[in-house]
Amino acid sequence: MSRTITVGIDGSPESRAAAEWAAREARLRGLPVKLVQVWEPVPEPMAQAPLLGTETHQHWTERVPREAADGLRRRHPGVEVTTEQITGNPGEVLAQQARDAELLVLGSRGLGGVGGFMIGSVSLAVVAHAERPVALVRAGEQAADEHEPDEMGIPSAATPYRPVLLGLDVDGPDATLIEFAFDAAARRSVPLRVLHTWSPPPYYAYAYGIAADPEINRSLAQAEAAALEEVLRPWRQKYPDVEVVAESRYGSPALELVEASGQASLVVVGRRIRRNPFGVHVGHVTHALLHHSTTPVAVVAHG
Known part of the structure; x- marks a missing residue:
């Protein structure tokens, strides 16, 4: 069917x-x-x-x-x-x-x-x-809202789409979520912007004084960026025509994604499937996007 x-x-x-x-x-x-x-x-x-x-x-x-x-x-x-x-x-x-x-x-x-x-x-x-x-x-x-502005600075359905934005957690990347985002970017012939945010575990601040040690902070940032590239490597190969702009940032994923959504044609985020029939299981990042994104949001359920 x-x-x-x-x-x-x-x-x-x-x-x-x-x-x-x-x-x-x-x-x-x-x-x-x-x-x-x-x-x-x-x-x-x-x-x-x-x-x-x-x-x-x-x-x-x-x-x-x-x-x-x-x-x-x-x-x-x-x-x-x-x-x-x-x-x-x-x-x-x-x-x-x-x-x-x-x-x-x-x-x-x-x-x-x-x-x-x-x-x-x-x-x-x-x-x-x-x-x-x-x-x-x-x-x-409107259709024009998903497109880049023309030479007069006005969005138009005749201009290219804005990039697709994917919010990605490198600690639990899911193939269903990533493929949905790559496919959406491929169909629109636009870059895929992948945004990963991170923050150090609380014990780092106590054990290593991260707030006062820029070298440790820099090392963590490099490790997170490398982990993001490792997750994306096979997908770059599978979708060679999709330009990937990968960003790993220190900060709040909800705030960063909401802010970045204004420059996207579509925002893609994941939701882990919960079998408990009671309550609402969305997650605070997805919840924030659903309330505050200025762009259509696709929520992809995964295991």
């Missing part, structure tokens, strides 16, 4: 932006788009109300995916678009839909004057439990 780029839609501005981004991604990958609308059954008292009976509710819910699909077909000719409506809990249904998707795309409300995401409970639940890659797209995201 051919995989799809699956999108959760509800008629909101953020879900419309997600659908548009998904169509662009589908064209890059040569895959179809599936629009999925999940709606919970109307409670019996509301179903009996004269202004919102079951038939009226069904009419409006059917209208959302139909109009969204028609718009995508007009704006993205050649991209196959299908729709599906499912009744149930949105978080649970979308996490299940992700299993058969190449990529699940969801929208997040923009923070108004502050760039970034205001991730909702449904999106967060799906990211935390889906075992396939999930992309989050903020409301108002």
